[in-house]
Amino acid sequence: MATRLSDIVRAIPARLRLQGTAAHALETARHRLVVGGMLFAVAFAVVGGRLVDVTMLTEAREPRAARVPNTGPLELARADIVDRNGVLLATSLVTQSLYANPKLIANPEATARRLAAVLPGLDEKAVRDRLASDQRSFVWIRRSLTPRQQYEVNRLGVPGLFFQREERRVYPHGVLASHAVGFADLDNRGLAGAEQAFDERLKTEREPVRLSLDIRAQHVVREEIKRAIEEFNAIGGMGVLLDVATGETLAMVSLPDFDSNAPGLADDDARFNRNTLGTYEMGSTFKMFTAAMGFDSGAVRMQDSWDASKPYTIGRFTISDFHGKNRWLTTPEVFIYSSNLGALRMAQRIGVERQRDFMDRVGFLRPSPIELPEVSHPLVPKPWREINALTISYGHGITVSPMQLVGAAAASVGGGILRPVTILAREESARAPGERVMSAAASAQLNQLMRLNVERGSGRSAEVAGYYVGGKTGTAEKIQRGGYKKNARISSFVASFPAHDPKYVLLVMVDEPQGRRETGGYATGGVVAAPTAGRIIARVAPLLGLPPMREAVPDLTQPLLAAAILR
Amino acid sequence: MNFARADNSVMARWWWTVDKWLLLALALLIGTGAVLIMAASPAVASRVGLDMFHFVRKQLQLLPLAALILIGVSMLEPRQVRALALAGFLASLAFVALTFFVGTEIKGAKRWISLPGFSLQPSEFLKPTFAVVAAWLFALSRKHEGFPGDAIAIALYALTIALLLLQPDIGMAFVVSAVWFAQFFLAGLRMLWVVGLVGAGGGGAVLLYMLFPHFESRVNRFLDPASGDTFQVNMAMEAFMNGGLMGRGPGEGRAKSLLPDAHSDFIFAVAAEEFGLILCLIVVGLYAFVVLRGFARALQETDLFVLLAVAGLSVQFGVQALVNMGSTLHLIPTKGMTLPFVSYGGSSLLAIALGMGFVLALSRKRFGAGETL
Numbered sequence: 001m002a003t004r005l006s007d008i009v010r011a012i013p014a015r016l017r018l019q020g021t022a023a024h025a026l027e028t029a030r031h032r033l034v035v036g037g038m039l040f041a042v043a044f045a046v047v048g049g050r051l052v053d054v055t056m057l058t059e060a061r062e063p064r065a066a067r068v069p070n071t072g073p074l075e076l077a078r079a080d081i082v083d084r085n086g087v088l089l090a091t092s093l094v095t096q097s098l099y100a101n102p103k104l105i106a107n108p109e110a111t112a113r114r115l116a117a118v119l120p121g122l123d124e125k126a127v128r129d130r131l132a133s134d135q136r137s138f139v140w141i142r143r144s145l146t147p148r149q150q151y152e153v154n155r156l157g158v159p160g161l162f163f164q165r166e167e168r169r170v171y172p173h174g175v176l177a178s179h180a181v182g183f184a185d186l187d188n189r190g191l192a193g194a195e196q197a198f199d200e201r202l203k204t205e206r207e208p209v210r211l212s213l214d215i216r217a218q219h220v221v222r223e224e225i226k227r228a229i230e231e232f233n234a235i236g237g238m239g240v241l242l243d244v245a246t247g248e249t250l251a252m253v254s255l256p257d258f259d260s261n262a263p264g265l266a267d268d269d270a271r272f273n274r275n276t277l278g279t280y281e282m283g284s285t286f287k288m289f290t291a292a293m294g295f296d297s298g299a300v301r302m303q304d305s306w307d308a309s310k311p312y313t314i315g316r317f318t319i320s321d322f323h324g325k326n327r328w329l330t331t332p333e334v335f336i337y338s339s340n341l342g343a344l345r346m347a348q349r350i351g352v353e354r355q356r357d358f359m360d361r362v363g364f365l366r367p368s369p370i371e372l373p374e375v376s377h378p379l380v381p382k383p384w385r386e387i388n389a390l391t392i393s394y395g396h397g398i399t400v401s402p403m404q405l406v407g408a409a410a411a412s413v414g415g416g417i418l419r420p421v422t423i424l425a426r427e428e429s430a431r432a433p434g435e436r437v438m439s440a441a442a443s444a445q446l447n448q449l450m451r452l453n454v455e456r457g458s459g460r461s462a463e464v465a466g467y468y469v470g471g472k473t474g475t476a477e478k479i480q481r482g483g484y485k486k487n488a489r490i491s492s493f494v495a496s497f498p499a500h501d502p503k504y505v506l507l508v509m510v511d512e513p514q515g516r517r518e519t520g521g522y523a524t525g526g527v528v529a530a531p532t533a534g535r536i537i538a539r540v541a542p543l544l545g546l547p548p549m550r551e552a553v554p555d556l557t558q559p560l561l562a563a564a565i566l567r
Numbered sequence: 568m569n570f571a572r573a574d575n576s577v578m579a580r581w582w583w584t585v586d587k588w589l590l591l592a593l594a595l596l597i598g599t600g601a602v603l604i605m606a607a608s609p610a611v612a613s614r615v616g617l618d619m620f621h622f623v624r625k626q627l628q629l630l631p632l633a634a635l636i637l638i639g640v641s642m643l644e645p646r647q648v649r650a651l652a653l654a655g656f657l658a659s660l661a662f663v664a665l666t667f668f669v670g671t672e673i674k675g676a677k678r679w680i681s682l683p684g685f686s687l688q689p690s691e692f693l694k695p696t697f698a699v700v701a702a703w704l705f706a707l708s709r710k711h712e713g714f715p716g717d718a719i720a721i722a723l724y725a726l727t728i729a730l731l732l733l734q735p736d737i738g739m740a741f742v743v744s745a746v747w748f749a750q751f752f753l754a755g756l757r758m759l760w761v762v763g764l765v766g767a768g769g770g771g772a773v774l775l776y777m778l779f780p781h782f783e784s785r786v787n788r789f790l791d792p793a794s795g796d797t798f799q800v801n802m803a804m805e806a807f808m809n810g811g812l813m814g815r816g817p818g819e820g821r822a823k824s825l826l827p828d829a830h831s832d833f834i835f836a837v838a839a840e841e842f843g844l845i846l847c848l849i850v851v852g853l854y855a856f857v858v859l860r861g862f863a864r865a866l867q868e869t870d871l872f873v874l875l876a877v878a879g880l881s882v883q884f885g886v887q888a889l890v891n892m893g894s895t896l897h898l899i900p901t902k903g904m905t906l907p908f909v910s911y912g913g914s915s916l917l918a919i920a921l922g923m924g925f926v927l928a929l930s931r932k933r934f935g936a937g938e939t940l
Contacts, residue, residue, distance in 0.1 A: 054808065
């Protein structure tokens with residue numbers, strides 16, 4: 001190489017070649033200049049060769065980014081929620097969302113115009129501006145297209161438009177069980193109800209979450225409560241149906257309600273689950289617990305009589321009866337006439353401590369164990385004085401949630417065993433063993449009173465032929481700041497059926513019902529809630545597989561009548 | 568043109584001494600550039616919402632100015648070239664420093680100074696002027712014992728590179744480094760140092776890779792096209808493929824409506840798609856001719872300064888053309904660099920005209936001994 005370089009340099013005319021040491025640098029430069037020139041020649045030759053390669057020798061290929069349709073099993077980010085019979089309550093649908101790569105869109109104006117023609121409601125100008133952007137390579141056009149819209153967009157044949165697979169949560173029953181099912185947001189995070197409570201499980205397991213709800217029962221309860229609200233011009237209502245043997249919630253209705261598919265359109269009141277998050281003074285339905293704890297402790301016997309002859313004054317409070325008989329009443333009479341004075345006398349004999357213990361045992365002093373995230377704490381008196389004990393005996397001075405009430409009621413009528421209420425369907429093996437909170441005998445005696453109240457007391461309109469309904473009415477004045485609201489009450493009814501061996505407990509509550517001429521201006525539990533409960537039981541019991549009973553049912557009230565305990 | 572041999576006017580002397588082959592090649596390149604800017608830029612202009620002929624008008628207004636600079640500078644004597652280059656270099660340095668305070672930021676880099684009517688990228692003028700100044704310093708240091716020309720050249724190089732990296736303008740820094748190194752090499756740098764500096768250059772590239780994220784991502788995308796957005800390169804490849812031997816014909820190109828830099832960094836792809844392989848090979852041949860012609864003239868030179876200056880300016884011209892075409896052809900990672908005389912860009916066009924004017928001026932036939940320079 002060195003000799004060849006010298007040859008080239010030597011070829012330069014001699015007159016240009018300088019002599020002496022000063023010229024040494026020039027000689028070196030010339031040698032090296034030839035090397036540099038060769039390097040450049042090679043580089044330009046490579047560029048030329050590459051040009052020939054890419055223009056002439058490269059085979060035209062299919063675009064590399066061709067996408068292969070996914071034919072594998074459907075993988076969803078979130079499992080379904082179903083009712084106890086497998087009916088879909090929440091599921092994920094695969095949808096296609098349209099986006100564009102503006103770098104690939106040659107004519108933003110025409111593309112926007114053609115898209116607007118197949119996607120109604122598309123803001124053509126905004127889309128055009130976004131497509132004209134040179135900076136971004138991803139802009140959304142529209143989320144969740146219908147298959148037909150997807151077809152139309154594909155048919156446009158515009159390069160640079162792409163579909164992104166997305167999942168959208170869908171609630172086929174919409175409003176029907178929205179408080180129990182809850183909802184998830186666009187990013188598939190559970191934000192309420194079972195969607196939130198079982199969020200982890202829904203994300204990690206493929207098996208659907210099976211709720212205890214029976215969507216048919218849910219439908220019936222919702223329809224009847226809605227009817228009562230309309231009939232009595234009420235502002236809201238609740239209904240809970242519980243399986244006594246398992247603690248499973250078969251129906252849970254809170255009105256007003258919302259559509260799980262569009263929770264954002266509803267107001268806070270509609271999204272509020274009154275059954276678990278609301279707490280209320282329950283009123284006279286609490287007398288069933290006063291009777292139960294009385295029987296259980298031995299402080300109350302069926303044949304005892306209680307002084308209801310005159311209003312009772314303690315401190316600055318005077319307690320009286322709504323429809324006073326102004327005489328001594330037997331235990332069944334206290335129950336069926338719903339005597340505050342009678343309940344108060346019972347509480348006096350039971351004592352503050354034993355009342356508080358009982359309330360604790362049946363779960364009134366702690367939040368309901370139901371799995372939903374929307375659960376509130378009860379408001380209980382601290383300290384628990386005698387005056388508290390007296391008002392609590394007829395359901396005032398303590399606020400609890402409807403869910404707590406049905407849980408305690410199921411334990412009281414169901415042989416004295418408390419089972420935690422649940423929103424999940426429980427297989428035989430997964431059932432909680434339950435905990436005895438009172439004697440079976442006390443529970444049986446309570447059932448006598450409950451049945452008597454429907455046969456002859458305030459709960460008569462809840463009777464359904466063949467189902468032997470038992471129940472207790474309640475009419476509680478609503479609390480407002482500094483006292484009770486006039487003419488604003490919650491009318492309620494706790495039902496058990498069949499009364500001699502309760503399989504189900506049903507709670508119906510109607511918020512601020514207004515009296516009607518047909519009901520004599522009354523809007524009490526017996527007038528508003530009891531008939532609603534009766535209608536629900538008549539429709540629901542056959543669905544639940546409970547055959548109507550004609551004979552061979554032990555008569556619960558006959559012994560009371562025979563013993564002339566009831567005058 | 569026709570001048571009598573005996574005519575001793577400036578024009579006549581110029582005509583008889585200038586390298587007419589080089590002049591012809593440059594004229595052909597300028598002509599090609601004018602045609603290609605009309606082919607490529609209207610699509611880009613309408614994409615970004617400008618009047619279709621916005622870029623065409625601006626470029627065609629500047630082309631006569633560029634030709635004027637080219638011819639005007641080529642009439643200078645070597646001493647005048649030196650003086651102009653030194654003044655231009657100092658002014659450019661000052662303006663580059665100024666960009667840090669009053670610069671206009673475009674696409675993440677502060678390189679431009681906004682003047683009424685147009686914006687100027689002063690760093691473009693650093694390239695040709697520094698090449699002449701460095702050649703002068705290297706030559707002085709070899710002609711006069713004890714003159715610290717090399718040391719001053721190294722110091723000026725360090726200052727220039729520091730400013731360019733601060734902007735940051737890695738492409739410009741690369742070209743300046745290549746030219747400076749080539750000149751130092753020609754000036755007789757010991758082989759040990761040559762190896763050392765090449766090694767340092769490699770180390771510098773690794774350092775840049777680690778320090779500048781956009782540089783890193785470009786290299787990564789070159790080495791592994793799946794790692795990121797290789798949209799421009801893919802489009803360019805498609806354009807070459809579509810062009811074939813004869814091209815699709817003027818105005819029939821598709822890539823130009825999608826390539827954001829169709830009028831500047833990727834204009835070569837547009838040329839290939841519309842005019843085909845033959846025109847592209849002619850363009851490559853013109854660039855090769857200009858560079859090698861410059862080298863050949865340098866080889867016959869008796870003055871070290873002229874040799875180093877002409878060679879350095881030719882290297883600058885060649886590196887810029889090779890990097891642009893190499894990027895477009897996916898031979899090297901994409902590096903935004905203009906194709907001399909062809910790409911859109913005012914500052915770049917005028918600076919290239921200045922540099923080639925220097926080459927024409929210095930490569931003119933001189934009679935008498937070179938030592939007097």
